[in-house]
Amino acid sequence: MAVMSGTNSNNDYPIYAEGLMRHFGDVKAVDGVDLQVNAGEVFGFLGPNGAGKSTTVRMLTTLLRPTAGVARVAGFDVVKDADQVRRRIGVALQDAAIDPLMTGHELLALQAVLYGIPKAKVRDRSRELLERVGLTGAADRRVGTYSGGMRRRLDLALSLIHQPTVLFLDEPTTGLDPMSRLALWEEVRRLNAEGTTVLLTTQYLEEADQLADRIAIIDHGKIVRQGEPRELKAQVGAPTLVITVPTGQLDQAREVLRSFGELRPTAEGSLGVGLSAGAEAVPAVVRSLDDAGMQVQHLELNEPSLDDVFAEATGYRLEGAASASGLPQAQGAEGGTGKRGRKRGTNETTGESA
Amino acid sequence: MSTGTLTPRAEFAHSAEASHAWSQTMAMSKRSIIAIVRQPALIIPSLIFPLFFAALGASSFNRATQLPGFPKVDSFLALTLAASVLQGVIFGSVTGGAALAVDIETGFFDRLLASPTSRVSILIGRLAGNALFGCIEALFFTLVMIPFGVNIRSGPAGIAVITLAGGLIGLSIGGFMAAMALRTGSAEAVQGVFPLLFVSMFFSSAFFPRETMQGIYRTIANYNPLSHLYEGMRDLVITGWSFDAMLKSLLIPIGIGCVSIPLALLALRRRLRAV
Numbered sequence: 001m002a003v004m005s006g007t008n009s010n011n012d013y014p015i016y017a018e019g020l021m022r023h024f025g026d027v028k029a030v031d032g033v034d035l036q037v038n039a040g041e042v043f044g045f046l047g048p049n050g051a052g053k054s055t056t057v058r059m060l061t062t063l064l065r066p067t068a069g070v071a072r073v074a075g076f077d078v079v080k081d082a083d084q085v086r087r088r089i090g091v092a093l094q095d096a097a098i099d100p101l102m103t104g105h106e107l108l109a110l111q112a113v114l115y116g117i118p119k120a121k122v123r124d125r126s127r128e129l130l131e132r133v134g135l136t137g138a139a140d141r142r143v144g145t146y147s148g149g150m151r152r153r154l155d156l157a158l159s160l161i162h163q164p165t166v167l168f169l170d171e172p173t174t175g176l177d178p179m180s181r182l183a184l185w186e187e188v189r190r191l192n193a194e195g196t197t198v199l200l201t202t203q204y205l206e207e208a209d210q211l212a213d214r215i216a217i218i219d220h221g222k223i224v225r226q227g228e229p230r231e232l233k234a235q236v237g238a239p240t241l242v243i244t245v246p247t248g249q250l251d252q253a254r255e256v257l258r259s260f261g262e263l264r265p266t267a268e269g270s271l272g273v274g275l276s277a278g279a280e281a282v283p284a285v286v287r288s289l290d291d292a293g294m295q296v297q298h299l300e301l302n303e304p305s306l307d308d309v310f311a312e313a314t315g316y317r318l319e320g321a322a323s324a325s326g327l328p329q330a331q332g333a334e335g336g337t338g339k340r341g342r343k344r345g346t347n348e349t350t351g352e353s354a
Numbered sequence: 355m356s357t358g359t360l361t362p363r364a365e366f367a368h369s370a371e372a373s374h375a376w377s378q379t380m381a382m383s384k385r386s387i388i389a390i391v392r393q394p395a396l397i398i399p400s401l402i403f404p405l406f407f408a409a410l411g412a413s414s415f416n417r418a419t420q421l422p423g424f425p426k427v428d429s430f431l432a433l434t435l436a437a438s439v440l441q442g443v444i445f446g447s448v449t450g451g452a453a454l455a456v457d458i459e460t461g462f463f464d465r466l467l468a469s470p471t472s473r474v475s476i477l478i479g480r481l482a483g484n485a486l487f488g489c490i491e492a493l494f495f496t497l498v499m500i501p502f503g504v505n506i507r508s509g510p511a512g513i514a515v516i517t518l519a520g521g522l523i524g525l526s527i528g529g530f531m532a533a534m535a536l537r538t539g540s541a542e543a544v545q546g547v548f549p550l551l552f553v554s555m556f557f558s559s560a561f562f563p564r565e566t567m568q569g570i571y572r573t574i575a576n577y578n579p580l581s582h583l584y585e586g587m588r589d590l591v592i593t594g595w596s597f598d599a600m601l602k603s604l605l606i607p608i609g610i611g612c613v614s615i616p617l618a619l620l621a622l623r624r625r626l627r628a629v
Contacts, residue, residue: 061468062467062468063464063467063468083470086468086469086470087470089468091465091468093461093464093465093468094461095460095461097460097461097462097464097465098462098465099385099389099457099462101388101389101392101393102385102388106385106388109381110381110382110384110385111469113374113377113378113380113381114378114381114466114469114470114471115469115470116374116470142392158465
């Protein structure tokens with residue numbers, strides 16, 4: 001895909017934000033976000049629930065006024081030129097908000113009127129979009145009868161009716177079955193290949209890794225890491241050795257592991273260490289544990305993943321709760337709900353560990 | 355790679371000008387009608403309940419029409435037609451207001467706001483749907499009561515005015531409901547207003563002429579604009595065509611609308627400003 005880079009001025013970035021903030025009373029939901037998304041790029045916005053992803057998207061899509069900072073989308077200021085921004089963006093918000101009483105056809109026709117698309121073009125455009133998202137057969141059925149995946153696909157079709165230059169997808173696959181997720185990923189890739197700039201928020205590491213050219217990790221309303229997934233993983237460096245020992249031996253095992261590198265957050269009941277000497281150190285670790293009388297129940301070596309990047313940046317893992325290695329528990333900022341470290345309303349697992 | 359500039363690829367980007375506000379309003383109005391028609395569980399009570407109430411009144415109070423102060427009527431039904439219309443329209447307006455609140459709750463309202471739609475179109479479209487449904491309800495009650503002995507003495511012109519009045523009542527009561535929905539964003543809060551509106555009918559001449567009332571009850575009914583609305587519509591039914599009755603039937607809901615619709619616009623403005 002053709003990604004624009006180089007010496008861009010602020011207006012050249014399809015999405016640009018500087019010091020973007022949104023406070024709700026004392027809660028700093030978004031606390032100084034800087035973003036420069038290049039044209040033709042898929043940009044992943046990764047973070048747990050309450051990190052500030054959706055609030056940022058709502059500001060960029062003109063649905064929420066920033067408390068402070070500047071944001072420009074498609075070259076227009078989101079506050080001063082909100083209407084110009086709206087004409088150029090497609091938005092699929094977190095919960096596919098689609099009227100269940102209307103049919104797919106009717107909703108596309110309504111959306112077309114809202115965007116001022118000439119009547120003569122509506123039929124062809126609707127047919128094209130329905131075909132594209134695989135809903136031609138269901139177009140005359142009420143949306144209330146659609147599955148979650150079908151609703152998401154229709155939501156995507158609705159957001160594309162006016163051929164936007166910039167597309168915002170807020171957790172587009174949350175709650176979807178694996179097949180529907182793959183279908184949606186494929187569609188995002190296709191749109192991007194056609195030149196659409198996509199900002200995608202997600203709490204799924206795999207999704208960000210699969211789709212995004214660059215990602216930003218947001219935590220407590222601040223961007224803590226930003227870059228290409230490969231670069232970010234390389235920054236973490238050492239692979240992670242994860243071991244499981246009986247609960248009573250955890251403290252002793254932690255002491256042994258410390259001598260091989262820094263401890264890393266893992267799922268509860270296991271320990272992780274970043275092997276500073278690389279994978280070659282594994283036999284030495286096993287021997288040391290054995291010498292100390294540890295009973296190793298499980299051992300795995302993971303190459304650096306986005307989860308490691310996330311853990312290093314935030315001190316906890318996106319997948320699962322805080323580790324037994326003594327690193328802090330995840331805490332919510334946005335609305336203070338404290339739902340970190342858990343996936344919201346989904347039956348899917350997308351862990352990156354090997 | 356070279357530096358690029360953003361050229362809007364959307365060929366439709368500039369076509370959604372103010373001139374499209376009318377089509378947007380019509381599209382929103384169509385949607386609100388679709389929502390009403392496709393939820394029979396919501397509209398059937400608004401059609402059945404007033405008829406049931408009218409039938410109950412007719413069987414219980416028919417002899418009351420002989421009381422001094424009572425206008426000369428063919429049956430109690432003729433007296434309650436206007437009340438039936440208002441009950442039905444109140445039901446419909448509450449449903450419309452609740453639907454707007456549901457749009458806010460579910461995020462559909464955000465979908466509309468994320469598009470370059472005229473904000474006022476969103477509200478006016480919803481109210482236009484209410485108005486159309488009000489017309490349909492008024493005509494429905496009138497036509498249903500005719501076979502049961504209600505003689506519309508003002509003829510087709512009177513039926514047209516009653517129908518139009520139904521639409522205007524839908525618009526004006528719908529304005530209050532929309533204001534409530536936009537202010538609270540809660541369908542429950544909107545539905546909670548229904549008993550208040552319903553009680554206000556009992557403090558008017560909906561079921562008995564003001565001449566038969568006494569004391570504080572009569573005083574409240576005198577000041578209740580609904581009393582004058584009922585009397586205008588009632589005169590068209592039981593007396594015949596008069597300019598005065600027509601004006602009362604149409605101008606009172608317009609007057610109420612002059613209060614409720616600005617309130618709704620204010621609530622919309624506050625909601626948009628709050629985000």
